[in-house]
Each structure stands twice: as C-alpha cells, then as structure tokens.
Amino acid sequence: MSVPAFIPQNRYRPRRDYFRSLCWIAAVMIILLLGFIIDEIFTRALPAIHHYGWHFLTSSEWRPNRDLYGVLPMLFGTAVSSFLALLLALPLGLAVALFLSENFLPRPMRQLMRMIVEMLAATPSVVYGLWGIFTLVPLVQHYGGIVAHHWGWIPFLHGPAYGNSLFTASLVLALMVLPTITAISRAALVAIPDTFREGAYALGATRWETIIRVLLPYAAPGIVAASILAFGRAMGETMAVAMLIGNSQRLTLSLFSPSNTLSALLANQFSEAEGxxxxALMYAALILIMLTLGTNIIGELVLRRTQKALGGGHCL
Amino acid sequence: MRPNSNTAVHFFLNHEKKTSLFRLWSNQFLTVLCVLFSLFTLVPLFSLLYLLIKKGLPLLHFSVFTKLPPPPGLHGGGFGNAIVGTITMVGIATLLSAPLGILGAIYISEYAPHSSLTATVRFIAKLLTGIPSIICGAFAFALVVLHTGEFSALAGGVALSILMLPTILLTSEQALIGVPSSYRDASYGLGATPFQTIWCIVLPEALPAMMMGMMLAVARAAGETAPVLFTALFSQQWASSIMEPTASLSVLIYNFSALPYHYQVQMAWTASLVLVAMVTGINILAQLLFRRKFQ
Incomplete structure (x- = not known):
C-alpha cells in the first residue's frame, strides 16, 4: 500500500506552523475589528462630544445651518418605531413559527412556507422602501386619517395623518424583522423533544392546550431572545425607514406624523455634511452602535442560556 | 392551593371537568387564527412580487444593461454603470473579507476549537452580524472617505466587507465542523502535519459548503444600500477607477424613487426587479450547486 504523495517520506520534524500563526492573526483581527470600528467612529465624534456633551441627547433642535444638534426626536422615533414593529411582528412571527414547527400541514407545504419567509429575509431593504411608497403610504394616509378623525383623543393617535409617518415605518419594519423572530422562535420550538408533546397528548390535552401550556413556556426564553434580537435589528434598519418615515427633524408625539430615526438621519445627511x-453625525452613529450592541449582547446572552438549558442544541 | 397546582398535569386534570365542546372550539378557533396569521404574512410578499413584475417589466430591455442612467426628467437610458458598480464593490468586499473570514474560521474550528480566544471570536462575530449596515457606512466614511477626500468604490467595498465578514466566518466555521473528525484522525494517523491535514483533507471537503456561505454573503451585500450610500455615493458616468464616486443598483433605486418624474420611478422599479432577480438568483444558485454536497 502506498502512502499518499503529500505526506513526507522522511522522518517527521516538528516545525513552526506558520499557517497556524496566520490563522491566529486573522482570528485576533476579527476581535480587534469591532473595537476598531467603535474607536474610529468615537474619534470622529469627539469634537461633537466635547462641544455638546449630554445635551446632545436631550435637545430636540437639529439645525445644521446654525450648528445646533440634538437627537431627542430621532431617539424617540427609533425607540417607538422599533417597539411598535416588534409589537406587530411578534404575534405574526410566532404564528408562522408554530405553523412551521408543528404538524399543521404536510412537510412539503411547510418547506414552501419556509422558503417564502427566507425570501422575505433576502429582499433588499431599499426594495421594501420602494414597495412601501406605493402601497403602505396611501393606505396609512387613508386609514390613518379615519382613525385620527374618530379616535384622535387617544394619545399618540391625533391627526392630521400623513402617509410618510412613524406608523408607516413601523409597518415595514415589522415585515423586515418577522423572519428573525420566526427563525429563532422556530429553532426554539423544534428543539423541544417530542416526548413533551406526546406526554401532553397522553394526558388528554388538545393540540392548542399542548402549545400554550407546554411548548410555549418551554420555548419562552428562545422567543424572548428572538424578540430582543429583532428589536436590535429594527433599531439599525435604515433604508426602508428613511424612505417612509418622512424625515422630520421635529419631535412629534403622533404616530401619524412624520418623524425620524437615528439611522435615517445618518442616511439622509452624511453625503452632504461638512465640518x-x-x-455630530458620528456622535449619532456612536449612540446607535451603543444601543444596538447593548441590545444584541443581551439577546445573545439570553439565547446562549436557552441553548444551554436545552442541552447545547443547534439553534439556527 | 394545592402544591404544584400550576403544573401542566394539574391543569389538564382540572380542565377535564369543563365542557369538552369549549375545548374543541377553542382548539379549532386557534388553529384558524394561526393559519390566518400565517397567510397574512404572505400578502406583503405577493404584493411585492406582483408590483415588481407589473411596474418593473415594461422598461426591462436589453439596453438597460448597457446604457447610462437618464438625467432627471429625460427618458431612455438604463443602469449599466450601476450594475458594474455593484459588482465591483461586492468584488472588492469579497477580496477583503473572504481571506480574513476563512482563515479565522480555520483557526477557531481546526486549531483551537475550545480556547477562550475562539469563544470570543464567535461572540464578536455574532455581534458584528447585528451591527447596523449604516454603521459600516459611517466607519468606511471615517476610515476611507475622510482620509482620501473622495467618495469611492473602494470605500463602498470596505463598508460591504465589514458586513460580509461575520457571515463568511460563521458559515465557514459550520462548513469545517461538517467535515467528519475521522478524516482528520486518519490524516494525522498517516503522519500528516496539521497544515497538510487542513490544506489537503479538510478544506477540499468543506469547500462546497464554504462557497455556499460566501455566495449567501455576496447576495446580501449586493442588496445593501446603507453602506454604499455615502461611501461610494452615485455617478451618472461609467467608473474609470475604484477611487472615484461609483453608481450602484441599490443607490439608484433610492435616488430615483424620490424623484418626481414618472419615468425615473419606473426605472427604479426595473432596477428593483433586476436587483431582486440577482439576489434571489445567487441564493438559488448557491443552494443548487452546493447544498447536496453539503449534506
């Protein structure tokens, strides 16, 4: 039997493995990259941090021509649009996750449904924005006007209703975070051993009693992690929001009025910014990166605990 | 309260006394609700596909791939330079991120799978996937545009590479994990060095799955707008070097969608159709070419 050609026929001499060093450098560079990104943005933000300090967060004036900068309206817009998006997407995403993990439908249909959700995830953000301009904006303008007319006394719902509004942005965000929620929740549901389902059925539970009393509590940490990660994604989502939110620099408390988010602010102003x-924009970027990093760290830690509790499974 | 009265078992035992009709109906009701919710999520997607085809198809001729974008208000033209620009920038991004991602993946899965460095790399990579794409743009703006004083395809490529890196790293790691450990054992048993084992045995076996991960990263990067919006900017002309403002499909869609001219908006739809076809095409191609070998 011949020895494969690549193996040296002479005696094995331990040598320094330069390839290992190269790989080590690559691995360390990936770790340093995150620090480098934050550092680079921080350095550029430093003049604005010195100049405005914490006042940057509490001021609602954004007037480049007078060098007045404050991001309170954008912070508010980011928080409200992301929260609303999560509120809308969670029931839908959970329903799809249940649909995909339980045996409501034969397997081929579930595969099809899964493909469709993956297509939702793969569609570029800017295409969602273009779609939103043509479908969501007229819808929100029409029905938002009706809602504001009849229920305008409820906080946050007063008119006049615009098509390009906080609510429109939340709708498209909900659509965009839905695949995240579905994928992670589905992984949590699939990881539950079938014996749990069989045990509940054997006790006489109906399908939905099993889901509500057994499966959902067991998968709850995974669903919580999915929500947190989806929230982080919604906060950072840019293009579709920039195209639909109306980009108003003023703080308004109605869902149907134009607003702004941190990411949309960056998208709109960076290319023409000076001095x-x-x-100031780098400062806003720094705030955004801190918010999303914080959210994602919490989400990842929750997800990690979930996986450990399920015996180190293969979530996702 | 009896002990353990909140457990599932007691619930079912207590529930036995309620009318079975209620249980049956609530079961049916929730199933219908779940199906309705699921079907509801299909509505936006089908609406999107319908509009893409209805509004994008009329202007889709061969000439849109070869001509330059029309100035605002004028008719005709295409987005040839934007397609070339997108391909250029994704190419630069792949050249920058693929070596780093693959070497990093080799380190964390082959050389030191259980070290604390590996755990850190994995965690950082997960966090990098969650970084908003606009931040990649701000980073490339600070790093490249402010230094060179020029919007450029290079800056766009750098921004996209940050976006692609964690995807390439994590999928390559999965690909390497997918190679059975008996291959490595046999190779070491024959006296191969770690480098020979990785280079001649593990990498060829993991290559299809790695390529699939890379194509998925490419597809994602091709559709991104935020990172290139203020790093590569846009251009009405053919790019002659990578150090000048460059057009891309996604930025063209963004710019044209905001114009008040019907023709330009139509062109944005056509560009969207081409972009979605490109992204979906790469995704499907990746699955077709490499999925079977992967499993």
Whole structure:
C-alpha cells in the first residue's frame, strides 16, 4: 500500500506552523475589528462630544445651518418605531413559527412556507422602501386619517395623518424583522423533544392546550431572545425607514406624523455634511452602535442560556 | 392551593371537568387564527412580487444593461454603470473579507476549537452580524472617505466587507465542523502535519459548503444600500477607477424613487426587479450547486 504523495517520506520534524500563526492573526483581527470600528467612529465624534456633551441627547433642535444638534426626536422615533414593529411582528412571527414547527400541514407545504419567509429575509431593504411608497403610504394616509378623525383623543393617535409617518415605518419594519423572530422562535420550538408533546397528548390535552401550556413556556426564553434580537435589528434598519418615515427633524408625539430615526438621519445627511455636522453625525452613529450592541449582547446572552438549558442544541 | 397546582398535569386534570365542546372550539378557533396569521404574512410578499413584475417589466430591455442612467426628467437610458458598480464593490468586499473570514474560521474550528480566544471570536462575530449596515457606512466614511477626500468604490467595498465578514466566518466555521473528525484522525494517523491535514483533507471537503456561505454573503451585500450610500455615493458616468464616486443598483433605486418624474420611478422599479432577480438568483444558485454536497 502506498502512502499518499503529500505526506513526507522522511522522518517527521516538528516545525513552526506558520499557517497556524496566520490563522491566529486573522482570528485576533476579527476581535480587534469591532473595537476598531467603535474607536474610529468615537474619534470622529469627539469634537461633537466635547462641544455638546449630554445635551446632545436631550435637545430636540437639529439645525445644521446654525450648528445646533440634538437627537431627542430621532431617539424617540427609533425607540417607538422599533417597539411598535416588534409589537406587530411578534404575534405574526410566532404564528408562522408554530405553523412551521408543528404538524399543521404536510412537510412539503411547510418547506414552501419556509422558503417564502427566507425570501422575505433576502429582499433588499431599499426594495421594501420602494414597495412601501406605493402601497403602505396611501393606505396609512387613508386609514390613518379615519382613525385620527374618530379616535384622535387617544394619545399618540391625533391627526392630521400623513402617509410618510412613524406608523408607516413601523409597518415595514415589522415585515423586515418577522423572519428573525420566526427563525429563532422556530429553532426554539423544534428543539423541544417530542416526548413533551406526546406526554401532553397522553394526558388528554388538545393540540392548542399542548402549545400554550407546554411548548410555549418551554420555548419562552428562545422567543424572548428572538424578540430582543429583532428589536436590535429594527433599531439599525435604515433604508426602508428613511424612505417612509418622512424625515422630520421635529419631535412629534403622533404616530401619524412624520418623524425620524437615528439611522435615517445618518442616511439622509452624511453625503452632504461638512465640518461640525460630520462630527455630530458620528456622535449619532456612536449612540446607535451603543444601543444596538447593548441590545444584541443581551439577546445573545439570553439565547446562549436557552441553548444551554436545552442541552447545547443547534439553534439556527 | 394545592402544591404544584400550576403544573401542566394539574391543569389538564382540572380542565377535564369543563365542557369538552369549549375545548374543541377553542382548539379549532386557534388553529384558524394561526393559519390566518400565517397567510397574512404572505400578502406583503405577493404584493411585492406582483408590483415588481407589473411596474418593473415594461422598461426591462436589453439596453438597460448597457446604457447610462437618464438625467432627471429625460427618458431612455438604463443602469449599466450601476450594475458594474455593484459588482465591483461586492468584488472588492469579497477580496477583503473572504481571506480574513476563512482563515479565522480555520483557526477557531481546526486549531483551537475550545480556547477562550475562539469563544470570543464567535461572540464578536455574532455581534458584528447585528451591527447596523449604516454603521459600516459611517466607519468606511471615517476610515476611507475622510482620509482620501473622495467618495469611492473602494470605500463602498470596505463598508460591504465589514458586513460580509461575520457571515463568511460563521458559515465557514459550520462548513469545517461538517467535515467528519475521522478524516482528520486518519490524516494525522498517516503522519500528516496539521497544515497538510487542513490544506489537503479538510478544506477540499468543506469547500462546497464554504462557497455556499460566501455566495449567501455576496447576495446580501449586493442588496445593501446603507453602506454604499455615502461611501461610494452615485455617478451618472461609467467608473474609470475604484477611487472615484461609483453608481450602484441599490443607490439608484433610492435616488430615483424620490424623484418626481414618472419615468425615473419606473426605472427604479426595473432596477428593483433586476436587483431582486440577482439576489434571489445567487441564493438559488448557491443552494443548487452546493447544498447536496453539503449534506
């Protein structure tokens, strides 16, 4: 039997493995990259941080021509649109996840449904924006007007209703975070051993009693992680929001009025910014990166605990 | 309260006394609700596909792939330079991120699978996937545009590479994990060095799955707008070097969608159709070419 050609026929001499060092450098560079990104943005933001300090977060004036910068309206817009998106997407995403993990339908139909959700995830953000301009904006303008007319006394629902509004942005965001919620929740549901289902059925539970009393509590940490990660994604989502939210620099408390988010602010102003405005935008970027990193760290930690509790499964 | 009265078992035992009709109906009701919710999520997707075809198809001729974008208000033209620009920038991004991602993946899965460095790399990579794409743009703006003083395809490529890196790393790691450990054992048993084992045995076996991961990353990067919006900007002309403002399909869609001219908006739809076809095409191609070998 011949020895494969690549193996040296002479005696094995331990040598320094340069390839290992190369790989090690690559691995360390990936770790340093995150720090480098934050550092680079922080350095550029420094003049604005010195100049405005914490006042940047509490001021609601954004006037580049007078060098007045404050991101309170954008913080509000980011928080409300992401929260609303999560509120809308969670029931739908959970329903699809249940649909995909339980045996409501034969397997081929479930495969099809899964493909469709993956297509939702793969569609570029800017295409969602274009779609939103043509479908969501007229819808929100029409029905938002009706809602504001009849229920305008409820906080956050007062008119006049615009098509490009906080609510429109939340709708498209909900659509965009739905695949995240579905994928992670489905992984949590699939990881539950079938014996749990069989045990519940054997005790006489109906399908939905099993789902509500047994499966959902067991998968709850995974669903919570899915929600947190989806929230982080919604906060950072840019293009579709920039195209639909109306980009108003004023703080308004109605869902049907134009608003702004941190990411949309960056998208709109960076290419024409000069001088202190660049520093102010970098400051806003720094706030955004801190918010999303914080959210994602919490989400990842919850997910990690979930996987450990399920015996180190293969979520996702 | 009896002990353990909140457990599932007691619930079912207590529930036995209620009318079975209620249980049956609530079961049916929830099933219908779940199906309705699921079907409801299909509505936006079908609406999107319908509009893409209805509004995008009329302007789709061969010439849109070869001509330059029309100035605002004028008719005719295409988005040839935007397609070339997108391909250029994704190419630069792949060249920058693929070596780093693959070497990193080899380190964490082959050389030190259980070290604390590996755990850190994995965690950081997960966090990098969650970084908003607009932040990648801000980073490339600070790193490249502010230094060179020029919007460029290179800056766009750098921004996209940050976006692609974690995807390539994590999928390559999965691909390497998918190679049975008996292959490695046999190779070491024959006296191969770690480098020979990785280079001649593990990598060829993991290559199809790695390629699939890379194509998925490419597909995602091709559709991204935010990272290239203020790094590569846009251009009405053919790009002659990677150090000048460059058009891309996604930025063209964004710019044209905001114009008040019907023709330009039509062109945005056509560009969207081409972009979605490109992204979906790469995704499907990746699955077709590499999925079977992967499993």
């Amino acid at each position: 202190l405005q660049i520093n």
